[in-house]
Amino acid sequence: MSEQAQTPVARFGAFIGSLISATWMATMNGIGNAVAWFENWLFGGKKALYGLAVTRMIFGVTAFGLLASNFSTRLYTFGSGSAWNGELAAPLSDFPKIWIFSAFHAVAANDVAFTALYLLLAVLAVLFCIGWRFRIVHPIFFVMWVSFIEMNDMVGDQGDNMFRIALIIMFFADPAARWSLDARRRAKKEWFAEGSSPRHIGTVLHNLALIALTAQVAFVYGSGGLFKAQGNPWAHGYAVYDPLQTTRFGTWPVLSDLITAWGPMVAIGTWGSILLQGAFLLALLSRPTRLLALFGILGFHVMIGVLMGLPWFSLTLIAIDSIFIRDRSWKRITEGIGEKWRTAMGGESSKPVAVAESA
């Protein structure tokens, strides 16, 4: 070290240099730690297995319910009674034109074959719900479902798109790992040994699928909020009144009148929808806001499902939202219910604490 180098300018320069290098190091370390954390998260076990199992079950119920509620009018809406809409001659959706999705379209004019496929699809929906041979049932159900639901473009809604997209993303995940017939079989013998390479890849794909599904639903809500924010009726706090007063989207006129009678209530519903949708992704990040967002959005969907006559649309979104409830919470919920059940049925309880509490 020489005296000449110790001028104030040089010292200041050295100080700036050390700041830059420290910042650089901190940034690089930060990135390194983040990558390590992410890799650990990615490989460290499949996340949200119970939530995704609930998604699977509600999806099965949704598909079965939709098929059941359209059964008596299936030929009128989708089959040979509906040729007037021109789809028999030239389908509007892209899917019937793709060979593997063309089965329903191909048999649309044949009542017996169409009904047979319809019933087969209902059986597949049940198998999907209970998670039987899921890796085989899932792709067959997907192909058949898309083939069916795209038969009549005019009566479809965005719930159909959400359902299809979620089914695609679920191919990469493990929705039958819990609460399924497969889970019982796998408990005896797992497909791949723990720590094996296929198991690692399965875990990574599962967790990435959760990211994709989270992004999908969060973008949908965020975008829904932005689209609504452009409209006057939403800004002025009365938008939910309008569709509820139409015959098509106000399928329970008495309830529509009741729920829109008090102005502030209408404003809460209207602004609440925008705020919940817009804030959804960020609200997921902490527990209290997550609870608020999930209960809020659940209420929002129940309203849409019941009051607006869109139950299957709503159930589809409710199903996907269940991935945001942690495995821990699902376990606590089910153990709590099981405990109450055993207590109520008078059987012996393994948890004296709960008995004491309920006594």
Place this chain on the structure above:
Amino acid sequence: MVRDAAAKPQPTTATAAKPKTWVRLVALVAVLFTGWHVFASFLWIAPYSENAREVVPGQLLTNYMIPFFGQSWSVFAPEPINGDYHFNVRAIIKTSDGGTEETGWVSATDVELSMIQYNLVPPRAGIQSSEVASSYKGAFDSMQEVDRAVIAGDFEVENWEVGLRAALESQKSEGGSSPANRSATIDELMREEHRSTAYATQVARAIWGDSVQQVQYRVSRQNIIPFAQRHDPSAVRPEPMVVLPGWRGPVVEEGQNDGNFGDVFRAQFERITR
């Protein structure tokens, strides 16, 4: 609350054995692909932005998203629907003495919507006439004034669609719309004419049987009572906007099973009119 369950430590599974290098490479590819998918979904789902979409060259975004990830989320936005569409049908039928008779109007919309009212699990059958009415009116509204007079005329001979199209094409284009635009709007209207007439034919046959000679439909939209007036007992809904095309010859699509349409429609019609 059963607290002990939550307190139990959850062993993290499968972390003990470190993944092999090739597995980590596979994971990296999967991460990059997920990143692309999430980014593409973001651009697609967000309100349309031409400048944001420039980041993906050419048709790549559309080609990736359509058809499997096709979706649109401007539902009930920016302005939610605030009116009802209606599709009414009447017919000219052949009477037993060889003459013809004009029937009264039947509201196909009332019949179908009654399937979904006060129904927790409504069938999709209930919304078809509203959809037909709404798209027909959309196509009609984009036609010029002179065209509307043509559409109001009767076209009931066989292959009437050729005649209607020729009549529309012979109208002079108003307001400088380009020939391509003009021909697209006519195409659109002709598609709607065809479908609406085919639907009206089914409705007419369901109610009046095979003796239907000609059909006519009336499409309307009526707005609801505005929010601010909802407690005003004297408030009435605004007058409907009505479109009344002329009489049309029946249109029956190949493969159409009249019975499968008629049985459902007639049963519901009888349920609400009885």
